[in-house]
Amino acid sequence: MHEKSAPTMADVAREAGVALGTVSKVVNGQPVGEEYRAKVEEAIARLGYQYNSSGRALRIDQTNTIALIIPNTINPYFALLVHHINMALEKRNYRMLLCFTQYDQSREMEYIQMVRQNRVDGIIALTYNPDLVIPDDIPFVTIDRFFSVSVPCVASDNFGGGWLAAHKLKELGCRKLGFIRVGSTLTNEPSKRKDGFVAACVEMAMPFEVMALEDGAPFSQFEDFLARHVKNKKLDLDGLFIGTDSLAWQIIHVLQRMKLRVPEDVQVIGFDGIRMFGDLEPVVSTIVQPVQEIAEACVTTVLSKHLSNVPSLICLPVQYLAGGTTKDS
């Protein structure tokens, strides 16, 4: 109970023998007489003064904080996103308020309300609720989901990635391709992975099949799908493009249990660019999302919102990366 509370600007002013306003100016780097500045800085050091950001926020109505709404940090792709967004914010002297939705649509809505209590200066959100109502009085940027032209969306070139995967598989000698994904019925940017893939197959006159599962569906349906495609101990598909690296990893294990060899019998390309332990080799051959660029784009957009000339869709280029599940590895 004897905790003497942290020194304030008034304490510094008294210690330095100057006025309160002078201290404020020194702290904020505004022009001040040299001898005054010296006295103030000395007093600050002596007292170990740190400015109180609540007081500052209250006064100037700005918190230097951005909220990031995202399902979790367990999924390595989200973890990477969180990391780079935080670094991009830190570089600009902004704090990050992290909100995990756990894919819960009601939580997505609640958080949007909740972070307003904290008077965050902006929101970056990766959500799944199609009916989300976006506040229009606070800078808002979404990732991978387009709401309207007035809500900037940052995404990687999902269509181009699907297209690239199909071309790559052909280039690697595949004769018949398959696309496999799982995900909500929701039409979001990642849905375009399939569109690009299909477009490329059609363009190349490459035969292909599509297998899409909805979110709750049992995984065994994939196994059934693959089993159905076995003709005399070989899969009649020799190249698979799979919606995410995570799913690709699971599918590969199914294939191995079916005694099919990857990449000898069937080549596999995933999507995301996940690496083992975050920084080692890629988990599978994959289309890599430019996570750092995505993070930078989100941050610059959410912070420059007062300029009304931000594009409504920012689409960043992807790259192919061999990772052991294709014959070029």
Added chain:
Amino acid sequence: MHEKSAPTMADVAREAGVALGTVSKVVNGQPVGEEYRAKVEEAIARLGYQYNSSGRALRIDQTNTIALIIPNTINPYFALLVHHINMALEKRNYRMLLCFTQYDQSREMEYIQMVRQNRVDGIIALTYNPDLVIPDDIPFVTIDRFFSVSVPCVASDNFGGGWLAAHKLKELGCRKLGFIRVGSTLTNEPSKRKDGFVAACVEMAMPFEVMALEDGAPFSQFEDFLARHVKNKKLDLDGLFIGTDSLAWQIIHVLQRMKLRVPEDVQVIGFDGIRMFGDLEPVVSTIVQPVQEIAEACVTTVLSKHLSNVPSLICLPVQYLAGGTTKDS
């Protein structure tokens, strides 16, 4: 520029025809006449009022925010920790201020100063700087690193984990063991993994070798170490306990390049309990850290710091989990 700013308690009071103080009481759930409460709640709903947490923080000198200082979120173990700590905080209506040090010792120090500007109610830190000076006027909890009896440290039972690994390897038929790690010279809780392993080997009269690399050392030294232990195409160690799952994964790849089979020729146990994509199967056979319990312990400790009866070391039990790199998988 025509942004009408968010409504305040005064606006609500005016709208409801009551006094400012009454609104405050309603918002904070203090006893208020029923008809007043109704009027206020109606006004709040009508105006879409959200209380301003800066004003509140300034007044009561409490931010409902805890800082988490950690190297990054790319390492899956840290990502898991961040996730569970955030969930534990959210459950108690606390916010998390995330600070990534990138293993930079000076950043660790800077952040400790920096978060005090934000008047966080406490700090949870996983750091590497041995000379870190811990503030004594703010609740502080460390993970995996013991500073002094006045700074609570939460860790899993690293010694017990090392002990368990050695016993498990013996149980699985190993005749000669090896311990491999990489890490700073710093003595922290994870260093005890080796101690427990060595103690168990001595106790069981099990022959063993230790190979420890310092942080910057070239990885090739591990390869040399292993190569030195090859006797007529077999490793003369048939069980390896490795400091982390991440390193275990890398070592296994080295072994495979050396044409040694895991687990047939050599069994491997890691430490941490990392799973593929956060929720699939374990990456290697491993000693699992109870991350959720660690997170809960950190949060309850940092929040209950005003009770001076917190233990100075909270040691949580670990478990063995087979993951394909031992013969029990």
Added chain:
DNA sequence: TTGTATGCGTTATCAG
């Protein structure tokens, strides 16, 4: 019970 008045730490205005 309800209303009023004060101060938390800061920034900004305005008169010296």
Added chain:
DNA sequence: CTGATAACGCATACAA
């Protein structure tokens, strides 16, 4: 350029 003072939104002690 400096110094006194008001206001930001809220909680609370105190008066009604």
